[in-house]
Amino acid sequence: MNAIEWTYLTYAGASIGMxxxxxxTLHQNGRVFLVDAFxxxxxxxxxxxxxxxxxxxxxxxxxxxxxxxxxSTLDGLRGGIELFSGKFGLVMVILGIMHFFNLFVFSRIRRxxxxxxxxxxxxxxxxxx
Amino acid sequence: xxxxxxxxxxxxxxxDGECGLCGRLKERLQDEPVWIELEFLALQNPAVPxxxxxxxxxxxxxxxxxxxxxxxxxCAENAWIMILYATKAFRGLSFELSAPGMKTxxxxxxxxxxxxxxxxxxxxxxxxxLKRNAG
Numbered sequence: 001m002n003a004i005e006w007t008y009l010t011y012a013g014a015s016i017g018m019x020x021x022x023x024x025t026l027h028q029n030g031r032v033f034l035v036d037a038f039x040x041x042x043x044x045x046x047x048x049x050x051x052x053x054x055x056x057x058x059x060x061x062x063x064x065x066x067x068x069x070x071x072s073t074l075d076g077l078r079g080g081i082e083l084f085s086g087k088f089g090l091v092m093v094i095l096g097i098m099h100f101f102n103l104f105v106f107s108r109i110r111r112x113x114x115x116x117x118x119x120x121x122x123x124x125x126x127x128x129x
Numbered sequence: 130x131x132x133x134x135x136x137x138x139x140x141x142x143x144x145d146g147e148c149g150l151c152g153r154l155k156e157r158l159q160d161e162p163v164w165i166e167l168e169f170l171a172l173q174n175p176a177v178p179x180x181x182x183x184x185x186x187x188x189x190x191x192x193x194x195x196x197x198x199x200x201x202x203x204c205a206e207n208a209w210i211m212i213l214y215a216t217k218a219f220r221g222l223s224f225e226l227s228a229p230g231m232k233t234x235x236x237x238x239x240x241x242x243x244x245x246x247x248x249x250x251x252x253x254x255x256x257x258x259l260k261r262n263a264g
Contacts, residue, residue: 115220121227122210124201
């Protein structure tokens with residue numbers, strides 16, 4: 001294998017490994033939010049959690065694949081490291097944005113679930129009869 | 130402030146059937162997904178005094194009045210806050226508007242709109258529902 005192929009392999013391995021780690025973190029820690037949001041309905045929470053993680057994998061691995069190809073020529077080890085660094089850095093930023101977006105979705109679902117059970121914000125000003 | 134009350138499942142909104150703006154808002158709210166069922170009853174409906182004896186004490190011709198299924202009455206800005214509370218999309222807003230600073234603002238806005246509802250209807254070319262139905 002030549003240098004560019006080694007760079008591709010390193011980039012793909014590191015990016016997919018990081019995606020798996022972030023997705024597992026999200027899956028494990030997001031479950032608590034969802035169980036609370038769905039009022040203890042663990043089956044529904046697990047289902048939504050799984051669907052969110054599947055979406056997370058599809059978007060991130062899709063982006064990693066599309067972003068793999070480069071037209072630049074490698075200038076030795078330094079060029080390889082720089083190419084890897086640039087691509088892997090962008091994948092990290094996208095993963096971070098996706099992660100915060102998922103947290104936002106979790107908190108919205110939880111807030112909506114909490115609001116449904118919240119008593120009225122104002123009292124009745126009187127009663128009839 | 131959150132208030133411990135029995136669960137509310139139904140709200141009757143007593144609106145001015147001779148006000149175009151009120152009729153348009155009613156139509157808009159009827160399309161809104163809700164957590165609490167909203168029933169709209171024009172003040173001019175003869176059934177109002179029979180269904181809600183003593184309601185005139187809350188001045189329903191001056192401002193919006195709502196009655197819940199436990200006969201609790203909400204007026205003016207509290208009535209608007211309860212309508213928002215009933216909807217799925219705006220329940221969060223109902224809590225924001227009931228915060229002390231915002232409630233004063235909501236009260237002023239509701240008083241102004243209620244006091245000028247017929248002028249606003251006229252400016253916006255909104256015909257009263259009762260006239261639309263008659264015509």
